[in-house]
Amino acid sequence: MQIKETPKEYDAVIVGSGAGGGMSAKVLSDAGLKVAVIEAGPFFDPKDPETMTQMKWPYESPRRGGWTKERNFGELDMAYGGWNLDGEPYTQKDDSNFMWFRSRMLGGRTNHWGRISLRFGPKDFKGHTQDGLGDDWPIGYEDVKPYYDKLDKMIGVFGSNEGLPNDPDGFFLPPPKPRLHELYYIKAAKKLGVTVIPSRLSILTKRINAERGVCFYCNQCNRSCSAYADFSSGSCLIFPAQKSNGQVDLYNNCMVREVVMNKEGKARGVSYINKEDGRSYEIRGKVVILAASACSTARILLNSKDGGSAGLGNSSGLVGKYLHDSTGSGRGGFIPALMDRKMYNEDGVGGMHVYSPWWLDNSKLDFGRGYHIEVWGGMGMPNYGFGMGMDGFNKFMGISEGGYGDKLRDDVKRYYGATIGFGGRGECIAREDNYCELDPDVVDQWGIPVLRFKYSFSDHELNQAKHMQQTFEQLIDAMGGHVFGDTPTKEQNYGLNKGGEIIHEVGTTRMGNDPATSVCNKYQQLHDVDNVYITDAGPFVSQADKNCTWTIMALSMRASEHIVEQLNKRNI
Amino acid sequence: MKRRETIKTLLAGSLAGGAVVSSQSCKTEGGVEGVIEEAFSVGVGRTPEERERDRKLLAEDFLTDDELGTLAILCDIILPATPTAGSATEAEVPDFINFMSKDAPFLKVPIRGGLAWVNNEALKRFDDSFEAITEKQRIEIVDDIAYPDKVTPEFNQGMKFFDRLRGLVLTGYYTSKIGIEDLGYVGNRPNVWDGVPAEVLKDHDVDYDPEWIAKCINQEKRNELVQWDDEGNVLNN
Structure with missing residues (x-):
């Protein structure tokens, strides 16, 4: 295998084009810098008719939106990728079963995510101070707030200012009105003393600039919006970066192997494999910004043996450690009062219109941290899976399950829109013994050593899931409904999703003031090498009961401004 | 009205037949409507x-x-x-x-x-x-x-x-x-969601809380460029 050197030298080489990498590209280009963005998948633009799935009908495909190995969330979902990629395995240590979702395309997983955009609150940055669990961040809410504010205005997020202590206000676009099932939810939640407020999603209910359209309520943000009315990294960061002051070159279908160092112990650039010709190349930059996703970035560092046998930036031995994902547990129910719906278009935005932020005090509970509740339901577009098991609702009505003919047809219509479901998403307490590392035996199809995972739960997560399930049952009961299935038992981990399954993995290159106990500093700069930064979720010290994307972007903006400043001062 | 025409009208900032008329339509450069129209001429996007x-x-x-x-x-x-x-x-x-x-x-x-x-x-x-x-x-x-x-x-x-x-x-x-x-599914088309129809609310034992609704988008002004005060209050909703 020959290495061809790319003659170009950039101010910065950015690895990954998702939320973190996209934001770095935007900030650096705004500052007039020359950057390369290296992405392991193909180019993607949500408005390209060749790849667009938005506004398509299920009957436009023979599998009606069903699962494929290229798109694990259904063939109309706009993330090329899944839990297993051909030729790119990952392995498990002992009895771990960590799930790793990777998307290979420009914009990465931002093309299909739920757009749930929650600021971390003041308590979330100082968890250890609150309850002695985990560690504090080296920064606080006041350090990140200005970036959240800028982010709200730059990208757009709807929501409402509620004055809640740990779910900060922001610069929101007005939220959409609740749908019918959400009104039922609000009523039930209030009855039980569960806080409920308008949801916070990065979808444009109101115009924020001339380049992006306004939501037209098709409910398909997971298919990535052709009018750019939702946040995807390509449409909202990479493309604007290309039109900005600097120069942004995209290197698509290029798989980064490692960071390459010079004799002075600084990063010189990265080496990558061009998937189209199978050859290795090197690309140079004054700064290397890793934003390949928490685990992929850890993998690149561990594989960068120019930085020492333990990998680059790993003098603490903590690269890959403290891996954690949001906890998750879900439950559904059947609500008889929502039977025989009057038909009207209630698609709404591509996600919930209302949600419940964490509402209780953990000092009175048997688990350390909170969770929020996501709500789904309504008369959605039928897709593969529609009607399967629907005849089973008959048992709630005290009539025979199954059947056929006109009766079955009537049943389907009666039950359509009468289900509701909840997803609890909570904080998993970060632990050093949850980690990814290089598998000593296995390489991928390009010969790059792969990750091996070790992941387990503590009682904090298990008891939290148990609490979620109790809450969901109470909520469904308060709506006069019937819960689906039996209450998950202790043996079933109380319905807790597997590690990684919520696709919020963070913490593998955590930040801190002490180089002995952290991988990067509070500006996400490696302690060991000052011209390598990490702008994905790797630097998170803790997850909070919030989805990570909004904080990835706020912190990426902050780190990227620091990079610009350091380059201008010629410090790096 | 044909779907394609609906899209065009919507993206231009008004919804024919609906209550919503934009007062300050701000058209996107490059013609988003053209792009979406083109998309309807091919099937489901595939690699x-x-x-x-x-x-x-x-x-x-x-x-x-x-x-x-x-x-x-x-x-x-x-x-x-x-x-x-x-x-x-x-x-x-x-x-x-x-x-x-x-x-x-x-x-x-x-x-x-x-x-x-x-x-x-x-x-x-x-x-x-x-x-x-x-x-x-x-x-x-x-x-x-x-x-x-x-x-x-x-x-x-x-x-x-x-x-x-x-x-x-x-x-x-x-x-x-x-x-x-x-x-009877009537979605999967561009539209403007402005809440549950009044007659449906009447049929169900739920209602909109005025305080909640006051926070929600005023769809007549959705095409106006958003303006906030320093506290994050939207000035033109």
Whole structure:
């Protein structure tokens, strides 16, 4: 295998084009810098008719939106990728079963995510101070707030200012009105003393600039919006970066192997494999910004043996450690009062219109941290899976399950829109013994050593899931409904999703003031090498009961401004 | 109004026939409407690899004509035509099930075996194939396997097949154009969500809280460029 050197030298080489990498590209280009963005998948633009799935009908495909190995969330979902990629395995240590979702395309997983955009609150940055669990961040809410504010205005997020202590206000676009099932939810939640407020999603209910359209309520943000009315990294960061002051070159279908160092112990650039010709190349930059996703970035560092046998930036031995994902547990129910719906278009935005932020005090509970509740339901577009098991609702009505003919047809219509479901998403307490590392035996199809995972739960997560399930049952009961299935038992981990399954993995290159106990500093700069930064979720010290994307972007903006400043001062 | 025209109107900032008229329409440069119109002229977006795989699957043979014949009869027993809606076969459900068996090969044996089970049962009881026996005789067999909570042990395998088939027929039918119309789903088109219709609220024991609604988007001003004060209050909603 020959290495061809790319003659170009950039101010910065950015690895990954998702939320973190996209934001770095935007900030650096705004500052007039020359950057390369290296992405392991193909180019993607949500408005390209060749790849667009938005506004398509299920009957436009023979599998009606069903699962494929290229798109694990259904063939109309706009993330090329899944839990297993051909030729790119990952392995498990002992009895771990960590799930790793990777998307290979420009914009990465931002093309299909739920757009749930929650600021971390003041308590979330100082968890250890609150309850002695985990560690504090080296920064606080006041350090990140200005970036959240800028982010709200730059990208757009709807929501409402509620004055809640740990779910900060922001610069929101007005939220959409609740749908019918959400009104039922609000009523039930209030009855039980569960806080409920308008949801916070990065979808444009109101115009924020001339380049992006306004939501037209098709409910398909997971298919990535052709009018750019939702946040995807390509449409909202990479493309604007290309039109900005600097120069942004995209290197698509290029798989980064490692960071390459010079004799002075600084990063010189990265080496990558061009998937189209199978050859290795090197690309140079004054700064290397890793934003390949928490685990992929850890993998690149561990594989960068120019930085020492333990990998680059790993003098603490903590690269890959403290891996954690949001906890998750879900439950559904059947609500008889929502039977025989009057038909009207209630698609709404591509996600919930209302949600419940964490509402209780953990000092009175048997688990350390909170969770929020996501709500789904309504008369959605039928897709593969529609009607399967629907005849089973008959048992709630005290009539025979199954059947056929006109009766079955009537049943389907009666039950359509009468289900509701909840997803609890909570904080998993970060632990050093949850980690990814290089598998000593296995390489991928390009010969790059792969990750091996070790992941387990503590009682904090298990008891939290148990609490979620109790809450969901109470909520469904308060709506006069019937819960689906039996209450998950202790043996079933109380319905807790597997590690990684919520696709919020963070913490593998955590930040801190002490180089002995952290991988990067509070500006996400490696302690060991000052011209390598990490702008994905790797630097998170803790997850909070919030989805990570909004904080990835706020912190990426902050780190990227620091990079610009350091380059201008010629410090790096 | 045709969907394409609706989109054009919407993106230009007004919704014909609705209550919403923008006061300050701010058109996007580069013409988003043109892009979306173009998108409707091609099918579901696919990568070249996906397109190639679907082409191959569609060309592959699985169910025989005899099996498709039995399947068609069963599909139409599950969802026959009504005065207002087509049958499962009119919605091309057998083709869908044939395709899915190729796409998800774990379905192959259960589908083929289930169809054979039904034919064996017809032969045993009425000395002929399922296709050849009378409608009354077919229903006699179907009634023995269509109700999971009433099934007797000797029909359990048949019930399992029918259960699976019912699910596939419902999915195939209600994801077809005919089925979506029959269901009455009226979404998947550009529109402006402005809350639950008043008459629906009246039918249900829920209502909008005025305090909550005051925070929500005023759809008449959705095309106005947002302005905030320093506290994050929207000034033009």
